[in-house]
Amino acid sequence: MSCLSELNGCELVTLANIIAIWLSQSFTDAELASLSGFFTIIGDSLAALSINNNSCSNK
Numbered sequence: 001m002s003c004l005s006e007l008n009g010c011e012l013v014t015l016a017n018i019i020a021i022w023l024s025q026s027f028t029d030a031e032l033a034s035l036s037g038f039f040t041i042i043g044d045s046l047a048a049l050s051i052n053n054n055s056c057s058n059k
Contacts, residue, residue, distance in 0.1 A: 007015065024032060 023035060027035065
């Protein structure tokens with residue numbers, strides 16, 4: 001996943017949109033709703049872990 005850190009903001013947004021469009025063509029509306037919630041949970045968890053990791057490493 002280190003290649004993602006090499007992308008600038010515009011490239012990262014473009015990649016995310018390409019993936020979203022691909023998923024929207026591959027899954028039903030109900031499946032997309034479930035995936036949306038799942039990815040939201042992943043994003044929130046990563047953000048919380050990032051805060052916790054930064055706090056622990058600063059001590």
